[in-house]
Amino acid sequence: MFKKVLIANRGEIALRVISACRELGIKTVAVYSEADAHSLHVRFADEEVCIGPPRSAESYLNIPSIISAAEITGADAIHPGYGFLAESAYFAEVSEACRVRFIGPSPRAIRLMGDKSLARATVRKAKVPVLPGSEGAVESPEKALAVAHEIGFPVMLKAAVGGGGRGMRVVENEAGLGKAFLAAQREAEAAFGSGDVYIEKYLPNPRHIEIQLMGDSKGNIVFHGERECSIQRRHQKLLEEAPSTAVSERLREKMGRMAVQAAQAVSYVGAGTVEFLLDENERFYFMEMNTRIQVEHPVTEMVTGADLVKDQIRVAAGEPLGYRQRDIVVRGASIECRINAEDPVTFAPSPGKIHAFHVPGGPGTRVDTAAHAECMVQPYYDSLIAKLIVHGRDRKEAIARMKRCLSLTVIEGVKTTIPLHRRILDDPDFRAGRYSTRFLERFA
């Protein structure tokens, strides 16, 4: 087992890793930028090293600084958290080359899954369903028609280069395809300098369902159920829950096995998440794999009793998983709300000093946060203040519990997304479990 772990991150996830290390009897090293000198992760770690000025590029993304900090403190492993360098294959390589274990999968697995088209190709070979589409750019309206017939309408035309909705068109049927294709090409050319357009099957109301995986170095990979993460704004998740109301026990088995298959294709070790799009007919398609611990991991921990971060550290140290697929049981329901320092209507960031802070307790309540009264929400990093997580015997109780927690939370001095979360929890469609990735449009 490791003697000393350096946490290459900040905020609540740094505290989460420190917590796991404390329970495992491992010493911790915090690295921090000058802006975070008074942060809780610095205060609670056994040692701390200042690695640079506030800007992420010069501190939390500064590989030489972080590796150097591991060297001077004698850390034998680095936990990268999420974001920052968590999915940098290069960072994992440098760390291992300097004989500091990287707590995560191999650089090769990170690379393969980090590139979206490489990932799709890799898992397709492993017989995992992938969203059907053209292999690359489509040259002509005739070719486009052929592909569309093969995959079935409706289809989405997308610019190969760039995004943001430009060069994108949804086509419902044959009649509209030719014109839409030419228009998409023109738009893509104008916006991105390349008229390359590819075609993908269009799912009108997909749900974002992800499977939590954990693999050890002996080749055992298990899945810890699913998380429903469809409540997103511009691809940023706001509220997550487990289990999903759209996933039956049978479907969970199928998706879980597929996710494990995808991970086995790259000999995956550690915590990872496979993201799927689920359509209204229980068909699901691989979207991507995240080769790190995720922000929303607590909802899985609440329904399965797992400690995913401890598992990460143990398997990285070479220990076997210690449990099998059949030992994992999903009990009750869990919801997480990400409380961000943002305007709940405009989403404009609201950094500043929090001068009053109180988080709720009581049954089935968990709060993951590095905030406290008189702390500064820095403008340099993400706006996450706290994750409010609840567990209930069923979804109805979880919703009531989350409503109670939100109303008994005090955060003053900055704007927060709490009002938006309360509106979501009161929404009849949400309460009925009837929603897709388009849900937040009604609040946009």
Next chain:
Amino acid sequence: MNIEELKELLEFVSERNIAELELEEGGTKLKIRKSLAGPPPEAQLAMAPVVKMPESAAASVESAVGPGALEDGLIYVTSPMVGTFYRQPEPGAEPFAREGDYVKKGQVLCIIEAMKLMNEIECEHEGQLVKVLVENGQPVQYGDQLFAVRGA
């Protein structure tokens, strides 16, 4: 020196055509500098500094600075990176710079070793190297004070 004496001294400097006055009396050093226009002269009374240092560096800093006062007008060369501080190019060689040396802009003052690479740290100021604030072989963080230079 009491507050009355200090006030008199400040008025004295203010009225006269004195740009800068340095006075040493007993264990106290006083420097008064007058800006050419505008606000009255500022007095900086040298006292033992209250400096928040990371624990690893604190012990060695105390021994380097000693119980005496730190003067103002000093520029601190701080570490631009995390690593191990070395005073000389290799073991057994002469240090790059000694206390009392006159150092120039661009002159290499020390090496900080990070990830097996030796990074030469250059002086960005000109003046007299007054104090070396860290020990040879000591680990340093970003922002740690390494040298005190009295600007020319």
